[in-house]
Amino acid sequence: MIELDDEEQRMALQDIMTPMIDVIFVLIAFMMLMINVPLQVMEVNLPASDESTSLSSSDKHLAILAVKSEGPAWLLDDQVIESNDSLYEHLAMLKTAHGEQLEIVVQSDREAPMERVVTLFSILQKLDLEVANLALQRSGEG
Structure with a gap:
């Protein structure tokens, strides 16, 4: 074997x-x-989108407020504003005209005095306005 x-x-x-x-x-x-294997399918009913809700963000009014380092204190939509009272009045008029649709963009450079910035934010707080954006520039840029 x-x-x-x-x-x-x-x-x-x-x-x-x-x-x-x-x-x-x-x-x-x-x-x-x-x-x-039977395919298992689940029906999903999605809500129809309303065009008016998607366009609501474009209805906002944008106000650009520039804090100047030299010369006049502020520029509101390219309009020179010299005093705090005048700024308060202009912002109050904008708030009554546009209400909740008003958005404020604050533009400043690094040379702007801090006193003006603090004054601006105190005026905005008195009017119950919020800043949407804060745009800062370097001192050498235009």
């Missing part, structure tokens, strides 16, 4: 099992492809 070493027996068993495992994997893949 022919005797086989343990290593030769393992190699012979491995050679027999490899094609069988390949056939099993092919059968599993074939069965998975042939199974008819």
Whole structure:
């Protein structure tokens, strides 16, 4: 009788099992492809968008308020304003004219006196106005 070493027996068993495992994997893949799985669909009803709500942001009035370092104290929409009282009156008129639609952008440079900036924010606080944006310039830029 022919005797086989343990290593030769393992190699012979491995050679027999490899094609069988390949056939099993092919059968599993074939069965998975042939199974008819019903598609589960969920209907989603989205609300219709209203065009008037999407355009509401463009109705805002933008007021640009520049804090000057030299000359007149402020520029409100390119209009020179010299005194605090005059600035208060102009901003109050804008608030009554535009209400909640008023957005204020404060423009300043680094050379502007801090006293003017503090005065400006105290006036805005008295009128219950909020600053939408703060634009700062370097002192050398135009």
